[in-house]
Each structure stands twice: as C-alpha cells, then as structure tokens.
Amino acid sequence: SADGGGGGGGQGPAMDFPYLSPAHRDLMLDLLSDTESRLGPHLLPSSVPPDVLSFQSDSGNCKGSLDIRHGADGSKVDLILQSWLHCELPFGVLDITTLFAYLRPESDAPHLLVEFIQNGPDSLVLFIDLLPRRDLVLHADYLDHFYQQSSLEKTRQGLESAAEVAPYRSSSLYIRSVLSPTAIAVGINCGAEGARPLEELMRELVAGAAKEVIGVWLDRCALAEREVTEGDRTGLVARDDLIKRKTVEIDLSANLPRLFGQQVASRVVGAIQKAFGI
C-alpha cells in the first residue's frame, strides 16, 4: 500500500533505490534516514496512490518511484518529496534521485533541494541547496543568517576543491535564479586519467557534503523558530507557489512524458500538483 511504501521511514520497498550503485544508494538511504529520524514525528504517512509510489513506462525501460509526505499539524514542514527515476535509454542509463523539502509560510527559512543526476558510471551532476524564500538583495539579514553565518559556503568550497568536481551551470535561467549563492551545483567527472572512481568520491566527498547541508537545513531551518508577520506570509505563499510551479514545469512536465509516456507522466505530475496545491 501507499502507506507501507512511504510510511516506513523511507525504508519501504519503493524508496529502496534498487538501481543505484552501492555508494549512491547508501547515501540516499542515509539522507532520508537523517531527515526522517529528525522530522519523523512531524510527518504524516504517504499521500500518493500506489501507482505513483511505483510506476514504469509501457516498454518497461523506465521505472520510477515518487513519494510525498505532508507535515503534521503544527509542523513547519509543508511536505517532503522523494523520488527516483531509472531509465535505460539508447545512449545509456539515466538515474535521477531527488529530495525536496518545503516549509510552510509559518517559517521563512529556506527549502531543501537535493538532486543527483547520473547518466553514466563515471559522471554525476549534483544540486544540493537551501533555496532562499526571500529576495536576498532586499533581505541582507536573511542572507547573513542562513548563508553567511552557516557552514554552507565552506562545504561548497570543500567539494569543489576536488579535481574531479567542477561547477555546473544549469541551462535554465530560472534554476540559476532560484538557487542560493552557496548552492552546490557541480558536475563530477571520474572518467579522466588519474581520477578516483565515482563510488569512492561518493563515499568520501559527496556524502559528507550532502549530510552537512542537510544538517544545516534541519538545525537552522526545519527545526528552528522564525518570526513571520501576517503580511510576510502572503508574500511567502506567492513566492513558494511559483517555486513549486516552476519545479514541476521545468523538472517534470518537460521530462516525464518523454521518458514515461503521456499517461504515466500525467498521473505522476497530477499527484505532485495535488500535493503541492497548485
């Protein structure tokens, strides 16, 4: 059942990441476990139907799983979305794993975005960020509190200092705009001579960076108090809705039909839109 898949702390069959490499799979399980052990009491059971918790294309070359859990009453967490896609395509195998966590307008603290896009055994594109919920040019105190005073910039620098890691610029100007100034947006290439294997890099470098960012998000965002006035709340809701709409539009509406066919894509996107309230 949907509850069995999403309610078991992300350890149910659907979120077992059956197609990932061992290091990548361990990392995802770790991240979900860290998140859910800290937020668990604040989360409701899965809110998606079984045919969204597990889906595949007609030909079976693409498989996926998507789970969404809402925050319980009184929680600052609006919802947590976790998903994996595994597609065996003519040019190679594509694995995308995603963890989004959105907060409610009772807090203005950043949302969490973690996305791994692997399209070969030696290369990976990685986004890990706390998405700002205010215009950072207008809100210097916000920039200072979440980005300057935290360890995010140090973590980003540490990751980018590895020879196999290079900054990655999304082709979407919107995604560039929505990311924070300390966003981890990198390409990892382990195909060059002298490079360490990707598995090693995942365990020794990526895992640590991802856990650090999620730690900052849990401590400073999801589980911290923020004062938000009634007027602020309206602005936050409008901005959050746009972020959610654009996430669905750029990330999913554009890619899922191509990979899974229109029918499956509509079902999955529909479940997300319903959960997002957009």
Next chain:
Amino acid sequence: SADGGGGGGGQGPAMDFPYLSPAHRDLMLDLLSDTESRLGPHLLPSSVPPDVLSFQSDSGNCKGSLDIRHGADGSKVDLILQSWLHCELPFGVLDITTLFAYLRPESDAPHLLVEFIQNGPDSLVLFIDLLPRRDLVLHADYLDHFYQQSSLEKTRQGLESAAEVAPYRSSSLYIRSVLSPTAIAVGINCGAEGARPLEELMRELVAGAAKEVIGVWLDRCALAEREVTEGDRTGLVARDDLIKRKTVEIDLSANLPRLFGQQVASRVVGAIQKAFGI
C-alpha cells in the same frame, strides 16, 4: 574644472585612462563613447568636485579618478558612474576600471555594471552584467524579457568558451546574489603555456562581449519604455537604494581607505554617497 573633466563626453583628461594597456584603454574609451553618444542628450555635466575627479594617495603610489553624471530631467537614467584606480603595490600593479549606470524608478529595467580588475600583465577579473531590479523568482516575465529573450546568455557562453577564460565567483555572497543569471563573471588568465596574450584577448574577445552587453542595455533598458505602477516604484526605490548602499560598502568603503588613506577615501566615498542620495 569638474565640468571640463566629466562634461566632454568622458574624453576629458580625467577619463583618459592614462595607466591602462592600449587594448584595455581603447575598450574603455569605446564603451564610454558608445554609452555617451547614445545617452549624451540625457546626461547632465559632471557632478563631482575636481578633487574627486582626480585624486591620489599621500605617497603617490595610488591614483584615481571618479566621475558621476546624473540624467537630465525626463531621462530614465538616474546616474552614470565611471572610475579608474591605478595602484602600484608591493605585490604588483592593480588597475580597476568601473562603469555603473543606474536607471530611475520610472523604469524597472536592469542597471548596468562593468568592472575590470587587473592585477598583473597576464590576468584580469571581469564583471559585466545587467543587474536585475526585481526578484527574478517572482517575476518570470522580467527574467524572460531581459535575460532569456536577449543575447546575454549567448554572449556569456561565447566569452567563457575561450581556453583562457574561467568562471569567477566573487567571495561576497551579496555580489553573487545581486548578479543576474547571465552575468559575465570571469577570470582571464593568459599566463599559462599556449595562452594568447591578454592584449589580444581584450581586442578579439572581451571588447566584443562588453559591447554586446552594453548594446543590450542601451536598446532594451536605458532607451526603452517600461510600465511601472506607483506601487512598484516604491519597491524599486527601496531595492535600488540597497544595491547602491551595498555597492559603496563592498566595493569602496572596504578598499579605498587601505589604498588611498582615510582622508582621500572619505572624500571620494562621500561624493558617491551624495550623488547616490544614500
């Protein structure tokens, strides 16, 4: 006189860039000439005193020039700031040339930022951008009109495709936040084996990119009509004031005293603050 220096289309003695290399100097003169020939009728004479139009440190190792011209009544241009600094320091020679152009709240079109920071014969850090005046996450139409539909991204990509050019990340999180998603923020390093001379790169690559961006700014921003409501205007003024304050704080208040001494720095910063109305 101040008028003689700033009023002559930027070609007066102060903005003659006496210390720049020929290609760098030609480029700056070209940019100012392009800008002033298009905006000339909209600009008032220089508004800074002679001891800001030309200044130096007590020991004479640092020299500089700063000019500010306001827009005439009815112009969309608030002000244009142009400056150069030339410092002979223990570790080498530092040359910084800057062109900022701010628009009034009658338009919400982006401001123009051009800054060249050269700290050796072979290397240059370069910022060329149209600074967004709205939160791009909230204003998708703004992102689309100025950044997606213009040639800015193509220009950026063209410049970054050169082997001598690499993305440059400012250490200031604020500056990262204020830049647009198509900002040119690059380091040029011509010291490596096989690299072209910096002079050649300036003429053949940088000059073209800088002129393209300024062309977009003139056509699409400074000389184009935008509808701005009364309510929008208040928000724009608040955001613009912050941009101006931070520009002075990060760029000048932090560096000028170290290079020119407190007295000269105060005079120059004071003239800017007065012109900026902050």
